Amino acid sequence: MTETVVGKLIETLAGGAPVFSAWVGMNEPAVAEALAREAFDAVILDMQHGALDFAGACQSILAVALAGLPAIVRTPVGEFATASRLIDAGAAGVIAPMINSRADAEAFAAFAKFPPLGERSWGPRAALPLSGLDTQAYLAGANRLTQAIAMIETREALAALDDILAVDGVDGVFIGPADLSIALSDGAKWDPRGAAVIEAAGHVVARARAHGKYAGMFCYDGADAHAMAALGFRLCSIGSDGAMLRAAARGELAAARGTPAGGPAGGPKTY
Numbered sequence: 497m498t499e500t501v502v503g504k505l506i507e508t509l510a511g512g513a514p515v516f517s518a519w520v521g522m523n524e525p526a527v528a529e530a531l532a533r534e535a536f537d538a539v540i541l542d543m544q545h546g547a548l549d550f551a552g553a554c555q556s557i558l559a560v561a562l563a564g565l566p567a568i569v570r571t572p573v574g575e576f577a578t579a580s581r582l583i584d585a586g587a588a589g590v591i592a593p594m595i596n597s598r599a600d601a602e603a604f605a606a607f608a609k610f611p612p613l614g615e616r617s618w619g620p621r622a623a624l625p626l627s628g629l630d631t632q633a634y635l636a637g638a639n640r641l642t643q644a645i646a647m648i649e650t651r652e653a654l655a656a657l658d659d660i661l662a663v664d665g666v667d668g669v670f671i672g673p674a675d676l677s678i679a680l681s682d683g684a685k686w687d688p689r690g691a692a693v694i695e696a697a698g699h700v701v702a703r704a705r706a707h708g709k710y711a712g713m714f715c716y717d718g719a720d721a722h723a724m725a726a727l728g729f730r731l732c733s734i735g736s737d738g739a740m741l742r743a744a745a746r747g748e749l750a751a752a753r754g755t756p757a758g759g760p761a762g763g764p765k766t767y
């Protein structure tokens with residue numbers, strides 16, 4: 497199991513070091529593969545706000561695997577059946593946005609996990625070969641091997657945090673700091689690194705630990721991921737494909753023209 501890309505995610509998590517992941521929104525396997533050739537621990541493919549469709553996500557999972565990394569896919573809101581199909585396609589983990597209650601978490605886990613934790617239907621067409629296991633061993637190991645990660649990004653989710661973490665088929669939680677800041681300010685402010693989110697972040701890390709689980713955070717660049725890992729987050733994404741491409745382009749153009757690189761004024765970057 498340890499030799500395979502799917503198993504690498506739980507190995508890194510078990511090792512205790514933070515998982516630093518690339519974040520891909522482009523529906524182009526070559527982009528995911530290019531980032532996977534760098535020394536990330538995983539690549540997150542975003543089907544919620546990114547442009548990836550199901551076929552693109554399947555191809556990107558394989559392109560990332562070719563480069564030796566596990567892929568995690570964020571599904572659109574409420575698409576738990578898609579989570580199941582993505583695990584069949586070889587995703588080492590799935591992130592479900594807007595999990596706001598125990599019922600949401602149970603519905604997600606039902607699609608992500610085989611019995612007794614859930615009701616995942618058998619059909620690991622790419623996951624089985626990528627796991628390096630035989631069918632029986634895959635059945636026995638899949639619930640641990642493939643991670644189900646619930647996003648915490650509303651007031652309701654914070655209120656139900658212990659209930660969500662108590663669901664056996666949920667392996668970890670992942671903060672969406674932009675949505676959380678909007679929710680906590682009742683729609684007044686996009687402030688993903690404001691005091692309200694940072695206070696909630698400490699609480700989420702502590703409650704995840706108390707349940708023997710891990711917390712992750714969407715991060716805006718490498719320095720931000722470093723800071724969030726220092727707060728105890730174990731799965732930290734770093735920027736995005738689009739943001740990195742634009743930042744590199746901006747820097748190179750500035751170098752060519754001999755002008756300051758510029759960039760977004762103050763605060764964290766967006767996608």
Ligand code: 3PY
Nearest residue numbers: 672673674675676714
């Ligand atoms: C958020 O910040 O709300 C996210 O979902 C990160 O993509």
Ligand code: MG
Nearest residue numbers: 593649672675
């Ligand atoms: Mg969000």
